[in-house]
Amino acid sequence: MLVVMGIIAVLAALILPVLAMGKSQARSTTCKNHLHEMGLALQMYVNENGSKYPYYDGLTDHALDAAVGPKNTRRWWAKLAPYYPLKWTDVKYHCPGYNGVIASLDYTNSLFNHYGPPFGSYAYNANGVSMPGFGTPFDPDLGLGYLPSGARLNESLEWGRTSVPDHRVVTPSEMLSIGESRFLNAAENQMPGGDDRLICGLLNWRGRNYSLLFDSARHGKNYNQLFCDGHIESMNPWVLFNPAKTAALWNNDHQPHPELWVETGR
Numbered sequence: 001m002l003v004v005m006g007i008i009a010v011l012a013a014l015i016l017p018v019l020a021m022g023k024s025q026a027r028s029t030t031c032k033n034h035l036h037e038m039g040l041a042l043q044m045y046v047n048e049n050g051s052k053y054p055y056y057d058g059l060t061d062h063a064l065d066a067a068v069g070p071k072n073t074r075r076w077w078a079k080l081a082p083y084y085p086l087k088w089t090d091v092k093y094h095c096p097g098y099n100g101v102i103a104s105l106d107y108t109n110s111l112f113n114h115y116g117p118p119f120g121s122y123a124y125n126a127n128g129v130s131m132p133g134f135g136t137p138f139d140p141d142l143g144l145g146y147l148p149s150g151a152r153l154n155e156s157l158e159w160g161r162t163s164v165p166d167h168r169v170v171t172p173s174e175m176l177s178i179g180e181s182r183f184l185n186a187a188e189n190q191m192p193g194g195d196d197r198l199i200c201g202l203l204n205w206r207g208r209n210y211s212l213l214f215d216s217a218r219h220g221k222n223y224n225q226l227f228c229d230g231h232i233e234s235m236n237p238w239v240l241f242n243p244a245k246t247a248a249l250w251n252n253d254h255q256p257h258p259e260l261w262v263e264t265g266r
Contacts, residue, residue: 041083056126094121097219100193119193130260172228
């Protein structure tokens with residue numbers, strides 16, 4: 001009996017990691033399928049909107065009120081609604097390995113009123129490798145589209161310019177478009193979910209009101225990323241979010257722009 005129990009224990013020790021790996025791979029595959037559908041929707045949007053990418057936070061479109069709610073129509077994911085049947089607030093829209101809140105701009109939570117929604121598992125490469133408000137020069141034209149010029153009260157015009165046409169993306173197969181958001185847990189991040197904007201750099205930064213920590217094992221050791229040509233790659237997040245290693249992948253001119261990096265934070 002002791003021998004049999006010992007054999008069972010050994011087999012369990014061998015099988016459990018395999019089962020966990022299989023579950024992780026299944027989650028990753030589901031996530032990739034979601035990104036594939038989002039990639040198709042993004043390309044259809046570009047094709048039907050003057051060959052231009054949507055802004056991260058753009059212009060209100062009341063034609064989308066019924067689909068996403070009046071408060072949400074300016075977001076990048078709202079612009080994909082006509083081409084992608086699932087809503088941002090539907091759990092099926094998001095990565096099954098993500099453990100944060102899924103919420104649109106309609107969400108309110110007094111515990112996290114310092115940092116607002118939307119929250120979710122996916123994020124848009126709005127401003128490339130550069131980051132507004134972190135003490136470095138900022139070029140909003142390096143990503144796929146940050147804000148329209150003058151769209152926000154009390155924000156300088158250089159924070160928003162024209163929407164990015166697809167011909168400006170020099171190497172579509174090597175530019176990030178949509179990927180997995182940075183989020184570990186509510187206690188560590190000091191917010192209930194992941195930001196819907198992709199952010200590069202600040203790998204170990206803890207801000208006054210929020211952090212950009214991420215779960216390096218959301219489904220295995222990699223994060224899934226959609227590129228502008230529609231293909232998907234799994235990337236180590238410590239490499240992905242490190243501008244010293246991937247800066248060119250974030251920018252539409254496919255140049256690293258080290259003058260804009262924020263590597264370690266404050």
